[in-house]
Amino acid sequence: MSKSASLKNYFLSHRKVTNELIDKIEPEHFDYKPAPTSMSAKELVIHMLTTFHMFAASAAKQAPEPIHEKSEEDDLSKLADKYTDEAVKLIESLSEDSLNDMIDLTDIIGSSLPAEKVLEIAVVHEIHHKGNLFVYVREMGHTDLPLFIKT
Numbered sequence: 001m002s003k004s005a006s007l008k009n010y011f012l013s014h015r016k017v018t019n020e021l022i023d024k025i026e027p028e029h030f031d032y033k034p035a036p037t038s039m040s041a042k043e044l045v046i047h048m049l050t051t052f053h054m055f056a057a058s059a060a061k062q063a064p065e066p067i068h069e070k071s072e073e074d075d076l077s078k079l080a081d082k083y084t085d086e087a088v089k090l091i092e093s094l095s096e097d098s099l100n101d102m103i104d105l106t107d108i109i110g111s112s113l114p115a116e117k118v119l120e121i122a123v124v125h126e127i128h129h130k131g132n133l134f135v136y137v138r139e140m141g142h143t144d145l146p147l148f149i150k151t
Helices: 003-023 041-059 070-074 076-092 115-139
Strands: 102-105 111-114
Touching: 003 041, 003 076, 003 115, 041 076, 041 102, 041 115, 070 076, 102 115, 111 115
Parallel strands: none
Antiparallel strands: 102 111
């Protein structure tokens, strides 16, 4: 299996769960925060989706522009599907050689990294916030939750 295929599978094993959790967030819970200093559920979801997109676009040497309009933020599930599809396209666009290309992320993380490592950081960031999302969804009253990864 190619590195990009492996990275795509790694990403999707987590994003599929993230998307299942997002599907459980009803509009009346968009403003839910477990603590006053926390992001709201809606802010957390948008942060997760747009941050992964920013890292994946950077790895693919593309401008990490938002791919949604503010008006689309009322349907988080649809937004998650849109960002997931775009992430898969970006990952699939990377050749084995381009995964070794250095990506300048000095402004964001203070260094340059190979594109492969940029994608790994993006997935780890998603995993971190997916854990947060599990807490949010549990606090919203959901008990039928997915496992941590999907294969």
